[in-house]
Amino acid sequence: MTEQQLAQIQCIVEGALLAAGKPMSIEQLRELFDEPERPARQVVEHVLTLIGKACDGRGFELKQVASGYRFQVREAYAPWVGRLFEERPQRYSRALLETLALIAYRQPITRGEIEDIRGVTVSSNIMRTLLEREWVRIVGHRDVPGRPAMYATTRQFLDYFNLTNLDQLPPLADVRDLDEISREIEAQVQGEIDFTPSDTVQPQDDADDNGEQTLH
């Protein structure tokens, strides 16, 4: 492949990403070309690297998110660029963010399970908002009475928060070593009222912890 051909592919990919206005996968980019001239995956990847570098020092950057690559305005200029838009950026309630966080970190999860952890009911409004924004979708039903829906996050959720996959979510704060916790509980309980040691909580905590690890 000549320098010139590569430069052309670079311009086409660049133009397409700007015209699309949404993330495009490498496959989608390759499909812009007819079969005989269609560049290999590696070529497109290479070109994307070049495009990314060409954004150095510019007001925008090439960003990889879950559904592909997109151009976006650099965060540093958001305070000015944000003035283009009359509406203040939407703030999301704590209830919504906590619900979303639980779905993101503990998916697939039912509404009942979310409520157990949060200690309050989850309003239907919140679930509707999350589903309408396509941040969350129903991935199945748990095989228990009532067959409650299980929720999981979507690629749009990752795109919106500038992530390529769930691993990029900020790590969950550590729950302290479980043995240590139960020892402390015992010690404290004993210290306070001379209780008999109990380590019955342990298995349950273990189970929870394992569940979380599988997500990462």
Added chain:
Amino acid sequence: MTEQQLAQIQCIVEGALLAAGKPMSIEQLRELFDEPERPARQVVEHVLTLIGKACDGRGFELKQVASGYRFQVREAYAPWVGRLFEERPQRYSRALLETLALIAYRQPITRGEIEDIRGVTVSSNIMRTLLEREWVRIVGHRDVPGRPAMYATTRQFLDYFNLTNLDQLPPLADVRDLDEISREIEAQVQGEIDFTPSDTVQPQDDADDNGEQTLH
């Protein structure tokens, strides 16, 4: 104004033009900045010149239009980028299908002859569409006044319909009975649904095959 400040203004203007999704005037761009830091018109103009130059060799360019400035994907890449916006194919008109069928069965045939059979004029659009699609070509001119072009079908036409030659088109006699055939096909489908196998179509198909073979 320092180099650094200028660079920042350039990035902000660039980001705003990319985020706006519509042309922005110099005044609108200036309004992104709060009063004390708001750059002069000339500064914004200067920055726009720099941004325009920075597009050299890229897939997009800065364009000035009536209502201001906007980024636009270069026309040279329209053949590729255009694929993003390809509309769902529409359907061909009845008139076009009739014309195509007449050319297939009665080739070589002139437009006048097609019009005679159809009883209406054949629009130039139809002929152009068929020629552009390369399903039809001009194979000569009839030696009558006006020397009208004679049309015939092409290899591409056969390929599209998965035929090796025109003989594989159903004989006209069968075309007349299409209603009957489609009724029978429906009946057969229905029969399959009802689990009552029907092979009424079978004998006729066989006959057709034989009929065609004797033609050769």
Added chain:
Amino acid sequence: MTDPLAAPEAQAEQGASVEVAPAPLARVAGKPVVEIPKDLYIPPDALAVFLEAFEGPLDLLLYLIRRHNMDILDIDVSEITRQYMDYIDVMETMRFELAAEYLVMAATLAEIKSRMLLPRQVSDEDEENDPRAELIRRLQQYERFKKAAEDMDTLPRVERDTFIATAEPPPMPRTQAQPDVDMMDMLLALRDVLKRADMFSSHHVERERLSTRERMSAILAALPADRFISFESLFSVHEGRLGVVVTFLAMLELIKEQLVELVQAEVLGPIHLRARAAS
């Protein structure tokens, strides 16, 4: 009332430093309420705002624990329970509509407290569900996800921290994908047009051999516009006898339709063809 959400969160995070950097919890009659009064006398309006800021009993408990700068594992259950109950009481006296979860939590706290007052006793039942350990576990879980939600809120977000960059698509000819054509549709169209033209009555049409028609087109296309071509060159041996017959029939048809002319200069001499319309 400004930003009821921010206040307790800020306090919870700051823990002991609450007094140092007070943020207004609420505004009552225009005056900022900076701090929850120690005696728990809270003007009813402020309390309503204050409580709305909590995401349930676990959140309220966490707040109380943090306010006392306690480790969750170190909760002074008696003190926390007392304060929690006070909140519940105030809420009830002002008939603030209380979610059932708050009352359930009150009951749980009461149970824990009562157990602690009981003399030491061992029973399997107790070991199996120690409400205190269970509460701690739930508080820890909730705290993790509360923190996760806060972290998530700081992720760079489209429409707030970044904006999708777009450019005007290039000017382009309206390219339209070409429609698909179903053979049946074409045949139905043909049937209709032939019915209209009453062409079926013509035996000529019915018996048309399409291979001949096809070959007629091929011969016409092969004929150069300006000169003769030799008769033999139109036949090809590899097509076999059938091919030769079809070509011959096509040629006869072309002659009959006066589309080509045939020239033979001398008897048994070479035969030549040319398109009649050729100029």
